[in-house]
Amino acid sequence: MKIHFLGGAGTVTGSKTLIEHNNLRILIDCGMFQGIKSLRELNREPLSILPETIDFVLLTHGHLDHCGWLPKLVNEGFNGKIFCTRPTKEISRLILYDSAKIQEEEAKKANEEHFSKHDPAEPLYTEAEVDAVIPKFRVVEKDLDVKLDDDVSFKFFYASHILGACSIELTIDGKVLVFSGDIGQDDDVLMFPPNKPQKADYVFLESTYGNRLHPQTNALLELETIVNNTFNKGGTVVIPSFAVERVQTMMYLIWQLKKEERIPNMPYVIDTPMGISVLDVFKDNRTWHKLSFEDCDEMCKVFTLISDYKDSMNAVYDKQPKVVIAASGMITGGRVLSYLEHLIDKPETTVTLVGYQAEGTRGRKLLEGAQEIKIYGKYYPVLANIMLIESLSAHGDQKDLLNWLSELETKPKKVFLVHGENEAADELRLKVQEQYGFDSQVPFLGQVVEI
Structure with missing residues (x-):
């Protein structure tokens, strides 16, 4: 063999x-x-x-x-x-x-x-x-x-x-x-x-x-701190996220924080058509995970779900503080690039990484302290805060x-x-x-x- x-x-x-x-x-x-x-x-x-x-x-x-x-x-x-x-x-x-x-x-x-x-x-x-x-x-x-x-x-x-x-x-x-x-x-x-x-x-x-070893930290508390600090600066939290499981995990954590009134009322945006489609797969395959059908429905009510590209562009240029979860998780492509083109050079922005960042990806470069990143052939200075919630892998x-x-x-x-x-x-x-x-x-x- x-x-x-x-x-x-x-x-x-x-x-x-x-x-x-x-x-x-x-x-x-x-x-x-x-x-x-x-x-x-x-x-x-x-x-x-x-x-x-x-x-x-x-x-x-x-x-x-x-x-x-x-x-x-x-x-x-x-x-x-x-x-x-x-x-x-x-x-x-x-x-x-x-x-x-x-x-x-x-x-x-x-x-x-x-x-x-x-x-x-x-x-x-x-x-x-x-x-x-x-x-x-x-x-x-x-x-x-x-x-x-x-x-x-x-x-x-x-x-x-x-x-x-x-x-x-x-x-x-x-x-x-x-x-x-x-x-x-x-x-x-x-x-x-x-x-x-x-x-x-x-x-x-x-x-x-x-x-x-993943740190034994409280992911909920880390996320709460990031969201509140960024909101107080008038900035946007951008969470590059894998459309499968990672988007849903972040939604779940934000839902928990909202239920406990630990984070402010502002737009919470899911801008990944595939991540939204995966929610239906979660609902159809309930024996594979811990969420009930009711949990899925309740969780989704917290978020603005964006599929249309025009709505996505409106969200990119919307200056009010917000939290955006968008694919892809290692920033190799997808709609998260549009947000970073517009927001990576703003010191009030927080980019929160929540999954593995492979060698050579933009996510890894940000994690390692890159001063600039290249998106669609152009270089952008990195002035945003780069955070990692490692325990969520x-x-x-x-x-x-x-x-x-x-x-x-x-x-x-x-x-x-x-x-x-x-x-x-x-x-x-x-x-x-x-x-x-x-x-x-x-x-x-x-x-x-x-x-």
Whole structure:
């Protein structure tokens, strides 16, 4: 059996792991690379394995770095089935169409304003190419064994992180391979704790926060302080946010603060059409999270929900103090860029980061103290306050990741640390060996391992 690390190795994005057994090829996740340019350019490179030779894709969840390369995979010849949970199918559909739309709009803008070195600038894929992906999805219930071949089966089990996210137990010829996908925190605001694997010969464990512990701070109190301080200065709080789970988490926290009258009456704006659409997915999949139908309805009443672009522009130029939650979470695209174009150079503005910021993204640059950021070919001075509420991450920290391994009944032959920058993955490798004595390895991008 061969394992090909085609993405999510040595980096947090572009998750793709291919398992080759006899004549069967199974791809775990099919994500888009994000962040630094050298990684983003990989999105336009062909896979080292011909897509037409891949039989199945198993999708852990619907984030762009796990599903965002599917249109390219299909366009380049993949004609198999894509297995996922029901919420993951719904979220992937929203994310893929949104991704294609943003790429088409940005290519058009680049061509009109001539700020791209490519002539013409072209999107990675189009909405029409997403159309070809959707019929290939096959919905599978979690905790249900699904047979792919005579000696190959898999099942999904709950991973927390975001709506629909699951880890995968893949059994091939009697060997059990467990792929964590992204694992949520044990005490997430909206999600239940992740289920832990009981048996595994080989484990593929994410390591996003492999070298960090989330601070034991009160996120509600941090958010209350940020909102009140910014309001008192007459400024706007801009919260760049992932449309799935993160938008809903921020809505929930603001709703709690409003109920307790801890923050002022002013506009609270959700400006992400996809984030608004995800609210319906939350309502339709109530067994996957902690919110009741009534909670969802009550929470939404606090906010102005913006879908129309004209309303979005009105909100951008509205000078009154407000709180705006807009995608994308790492400030790589989306409507949050319009707000930052207008507000990043104002000292009364607060930009509040509430999720992981990958290497090379605008979010990471702001976090590291950048004095200016580039948006649509222009540089803007950073005079706004940059804040981080780290405890809100949808990813488990080092303690959560180690805890996830705690119920394995027998010692796995190998633990591969994936979906992490090298320093984080290597520190987690040492911790896994120290705490459990498991043989652990950090694979590199493009590596092929025989097991």
